[in-house]
Amino acid sequence: MDTRSTWSITNPTPPGAAPAQSDPTPDRTAPARIALVGVHGFGAHHLRNLERLGAEGTVDLVAVADPNPPAAGALPDTTAVHANLDQLLAGNHHADVIIVxxxxxxxxxxxxxxxxAEAHLYLEKPPVASMKDFLRLQEAAGAAGRSxxxxxxxxxxxxxxxxxxLANGEAADELPTIGTLKGISATGRWVRDRAYYKRSRWAGKRSLDGVDVVDGVATNPLAHAIATALRIAGARHAEDLASVETDLYRANDIEADDTSVIRLRTINGLPITCALTLCATEPVEPYVTLHGTEGTAVFHYTEDRVTVATEDGETTHTFGRDDLTENLLQHLxxxxxxxxxxxxxxxxMRVLEAVRTAEAPALIPTECVEWVGTGDQAHAVIPHIEDILERATRAHATFSELGLPWALPNTTGTEALFSPEPGLDYPATTLRSGSKLETNLSPRPYLHPVSTPAGVVVTDHLASDHVWHLGAGFALQDVNGSNFWGGRSYRRTAGKYLDLKDHGRIEVAGITREEGRTTLDxxxxxxxxxxxxxxxxxxxxxxxxxxxxxxDIQTRLTAVVDVTLGSPGSHGAAGSGYGGFFWRLPVNGSPRVFSSTAEGEPAVHGSVSPWLAWTGEFDGGTATLVFGSPSESEDPWFVRCSGYPAVGSALAWDAAVELAAETSLTRSNTVWISDGTLDPKEIEELVAGR
Structure with a gap:
């Protein structure tokens, strides 16, 4: 409770109220009388802090309570030691503030x-383990008139x-502006070994003896990440959040979550995504990121360090910090x-309540977890978790939506592309509606995963380098000024990419299925x-x-109004004429990209040929993709291999395409998806039978 106090901190009773204890005469110069409940764990930090404040003459540690008393010599000789809070309160210590x-x-x-007992309270985080208890505590603080x-x-x-x-679109004295705030993310990558969960009966529990505990990654070890992100977003009260979604998992043998995504949206529509794990390869200081239209600000909150990155470079500043105990005393x-x-x-607490009432965290299969170390010092590592967290925060996506092999299946907006055919075992291909994607990703339908006959996945989506790259599909960066590709838009007038609120969306109006064929309207x-x-x-x-x-993928576009179909290339970005058919591949080893006339990315990019092939070592085995050019037009190939793996057929390579209202444009592309390698002769035979 944020109650302004004008009486001495040595007298916890406001003017006009009956004293709860026999109070000393108010004296603003006397040290504040402090009691501490819990001297181990984080209580040991409070002991050290109180020792510092005591040496400065600010506080007097009058009593502590803990069933396991501190070691001899750890406390001032004048500090009373009790086994529990009841005994401490009965000791008539006249504490101004009690730390729990x-x-x-x-x-x-x-x-x-x-x-x-009418003392002021410093309560460690999380404040309580349920929203019901939080409301009770608020009411009690108000009734007692205590802070x-x-x-x-x-x-x-x-x-x-x-x-x-920065969140308000302004520059700070120490830091440049990042433009308009688009979203906030929090990332936590810590390591906790088996001993951590054996240190107490309540460690890693959702409840204990019928009492809520909620000791998960999001509500205790990395709770600061969420609390800090909420504070920056201006979300202080439960009603400041429009929605809270949880995606909870555990690799350890515990009840609570150790790897989770918490996705929030404020009542103003600002997305906040927190991706947290205690199963990292190595510990990294957690951070909160502000994503702006002109840059990012990364706040390493344990170090009070902020780094702003814009097109002009990086600026880093380390700030000071106020001690919360001193702040409470100054408040009083x-x-x-x-x-x-x-x-x-x-x-x-709205977040904690969502975690508390969610389904129990899903156990990550043992084959998806590596253990490092032995005995109680062993700790779980989820392979590639660093990149996974980056994907989740950049795309504001859950682990389930990322389609991770250990995550729960995402049943919203996903379905098999083709109807099953009796007696035929085709590779699985999933159609995603994309309807829940963030606006700046240009929500649209796409295919992922697409697999070879042996099950090797050859598409990727929501990659950390370009989160708007979505499997296999068809998209354009400029249709009458609207971006249906996702990400930033290139504009000739600026001569660069700009972060604009110009994103369109493609919605599924209908689906028709026949044997071996699916049509989307x-x-x-x-x-x-x-x-x-x-x-x-x-x-x-x-x-x-x-x-x-x-x-085979055939697209027929029909203009509702006169439209101009463009690309960065048609806006003057040389060699960047992407737009149209596009296939994002996963990272693969030893990639080889070639056509009937050229070999390697520099040679095939921007070229025109009947086919283009990609062979690589994918997760699961070697695979080859052969892309057949559209039969209606000699569109150049857009190819990326060194920076990220992708192939596209460019509809508007260096000039826009005009399409009058009620007229149509058709493009037909073919992809052969094969296990192993294919030589040019085998490829030519496939293409000849098209």
Missing amino acids: ATPIQTHAPLALSVLA VQVGFQSLGSHALAALAK SGGTPLLSPLDHSGAF LEWFGADGSLVLQERRTFTRTVSSARTWRL
Whole structure:
């Protein structure tokens, strides 16, 4: 509770109220009388901090309570030692402030007892283990007229004032602007070994003896990541959040989550995605990222360090920090606003409540987890977790939506592309509607995963380098000024890519299935919501051999109004004429890209040929993709190999295509998907039978 106080901190009773204890005469110069409940774990940090403040003459540690008392000599001789809070309160120590640093499940009853004794309260995070207890605690603090500071230490950072300016589109004194804020993410990559979960009965528990604990990665070890992101977003109260989604997993033998995505959206529509794990390869200081139209700001909150990256370079500044205990004392003596008042933990408690009431975290299969070390020092590592967290935060996607092999299947907006045919075992191909994608990814339908007959996956989506690259599909970066590709838009007038609010979306209006054929009726809506194109996209599958199958993709675009179909190339970006058919491949080893007339990325990029082939070592085996050029037009190939793996057929390579209202344009592409390698002769035979 953020209650302004004008009486001495040595007298916790406001004027006009009956004293709860026999109070000393108010004296603003006397040290504040502090009691500490819980001297181990994070309580040991409070002991060290109180020792510092005691040496400065700011506080007097009058009593501690812990069933396991501290070692001899760890406390001042004048400090009383009790086994529990009840004994401490009965000791008549006249504590101005009581600090509670005990196991999570004890926070609510102990905090209520402190407030009933009319002492002010410093409560470690998370404040309590349920929203019900949080509301009870708020009511008790209000009734007692006492202040409650919650121990989210990062909220004492001076960087928050600068980050608030950046979030508002302004420059700070120490940092340049990042433009308009698009979203916020929090990333935590820590390591916890088996010993960590054996240190106490409540470690890693969702509940203990019927009492909520909620000791998961998002609500305890990396709770600061979420609390800090919420504070920067201006979300303090539960009602400041429009939605909370959880995607919870565990690699360890525990009840709670150790690897999770928490996806939030504020009532103002700002996305906040927190991707957190205790199963990293090695620990890294956690950070919160502000994503702006002109750059990013990365806040390493444990170090109070902010790095802003823009096209002009990087700027780093390390800020100071206010101690939350000192802030509470200044609040009580002089009315300084609390930095982490209980009332401002409402949004965090909304997150905790969502985690508490969610289905139990899904166990990650053992084959998807590596163990490093032996015995109690062994810790779980999820392979590629660093890149996975980056994908999740950049795309504001859950692990399930990323389609990870260990994640729960995503059943929203995904379905088999083709109807099953009795007696035939075709490779699985998944159609995704893309309807839940963020607006700046230009939501649209696409295929992923697409596999070879042996099951080798040869598409990728939501890659950390270009999160708007979506499997296999058809998209354009400029249709009458609307971006249906995702990401930034290249504009000739600026001579560079710009982060604009110009993204359109492609929606599925209908699906028709026949044997071996699926047809989508699609509608292209511009950034202003108007319908600009209608599309009929037809997929046909054919088995070529035991190791090769063929996918034909025909697109017919019909203009609803007069349209101009463009690309970065048509806007003046030489060699960047992408747009139209596009296939994003996963990272693969020893890639070879070639056509009937050229070999290697520099030679095939921008060339025109009947086919283009890609062979590589994919996760699961060697595979070859052969792309047949559209039969209607000699569109140049767009190829990337060194920076990221992708192939496209460029509809508007260096000049826009004009399409009058009620007229149509058709492109037919073929892809042969094969296990192993194919030599040019085998490829020519496939293409000849097209």
